[in-house]
Amino acid sequence: METVEKLTTVLRNHGMKITPQRLMIFKVLEKNTSHPSAEEVYNKVKKIYPAVSFTTIYKTLETLRDIGEIKELIIDEDRKHYDPNIDIHHHYICSHCKKILDIFEDFSPHVKLPDSLKSDYTVTGFQISFQGVCKECA
Amino acid sequence: METVEKLTTVLRNHGMKITPQRLMIFKVLEKNTSHPSAEEVYNKVKKIYPAVSFTTIYKTLETLRDIGEIKELIIDEDRKHYDPNIDIHHHYICSHCKKILDIFEDFSPHVKLPDSLKSDYTVTGFQISFQGVCKECA
DNA sequence: AATATTAAACAGAAATGATTGTTAAGGTAC
DNA sequence: GTACCTTAACAATCATTTCTGTTTAATATT
Missing domain, CATH: 1.10.10.10 (Winged helix-like DNA-binding domain superfamily/Winged helix DNA-binding domain)
Structure with a gap:
């Protein structure tokens, strides 16, 4: 934003x-x-x-x-x-307290649609959601 | 399943x-x-x-x-x-018709939580959602 | 600078749609 | 047969959207 x-x-x-x-x-x-x-x-x-x-x-x-x-x-x-931060980034959510963290790492060099699909499906972006449990909830 | x-x-x-x-x-x-x-x-x-x-x-x-x-x-x-398929995989969703595709590619070697967070946040898994528009909706 | 105009935005209430809780009746498994 | 689980039907809940009449911000006009 x-x-x-x-x-x-x-x-x-x-x-x-x-x-x-x-x-x-x-x-x-x-x-x-x-x-x-x-x-x-x-x-x-x-x-x-x-x-x-x-x-x-x-x-x-x-x-x-x-x-x-x-x-x-x-x-x-x-x-x-x-999320007012519209720069590409990803998230982690604690399955217990639902707290959401930002993950600022560029996974784009490794995360791509398989070639077999590229001709039929355009990709405008992708989002990675890590799930887990945070320290406070563990 | x-x-x-x-x-x-x-x-x-x-x-x-x-x-x-x-x-x-x-x-x-x-x-x-x-x-x-x-x-x-x-x-x-x-x-x-x-x-x-x-x-x-x-x-x-x-x-x-x-x-x-x-x-x-x-x-x-x-x-x-x-999804009855509980093997780890990811998805693509067409923003227009909401059709969901399976993406069977193992991104786990490249998609990890940054080291700085690993001590405080356990990860039980991650999910990648590709967004885009399919051929039929393009 | 004050006033008029108008489309956008407002508050509040009510509706919607997905999902969940309750309960009496029925079915499964031993 | 009995104990317990599951079902169907219904009500309830929750997040979100729609509706409606009123108000207001932005612009044009004086």
Whole structure:
């Protein structure tokens, strides 16, 4: 995700409006490495903007995802998580506490679609999800 | 997943009972490489056993997952999918039609958790999800 | 700089769809 | 036959989306 200032410009270029609610959501997401769910974003925004609606959180996350400013993580079976870091990276999830870690390692030289499939299936990317148990839960 | 015959023994050893409903579900899953959702399993079972209930499908899939006979795939944002093939392998999902392909390639020599994390996080496995668009949807 | 205009965004409620919990009745296995 | 597991049906839950009337940000106009 861009900085809040740059993101403001990006959104305006997309014909979108900058509202106080959105600014709060951007602030919560900026530099956030905790991979929050929509509800976690909601709870954090609510602390500084109590009138905000759950719907607004969902819609804004959806909007940010659609314009590619955040990534929606499908890794926890129970809910979606959001990551403002859109640089290619991978994740580790603790099967017990569902904590998600970033794995910044470039596996692309070794992880490719088999040649036999390359002609019929384009690849826009891949995501590696490590599963395990973290120290606290072990 | 084991063959239906072997699976019968496995379930009995777990103190579980073999019912006609379950046998139909096993039959639908056996050698199935289409990564069906619960609803897709339900629809197929219903053709040969119309009285079966959706709940039974869910509960049976959950049971099979818990004893490790099938794998629950968290790859489609909309619903869970099930895979009777529990050998380690990976997947490709078409972003458009949501078709899921198996990728039988052993990436484990190259895909490991960074050393810096190894002391605090055990790894029970990893899953690679390739995203892209298939020929039919391109 | 203040006002009018309008499309976008808002809050809140309600709906949706996937999944899970409950329970009485029925079936399996010994 | 008995004990226990499983089923079907239904209700409930949870995350997410849709709907609706209201408000607001951005822009044009004065």
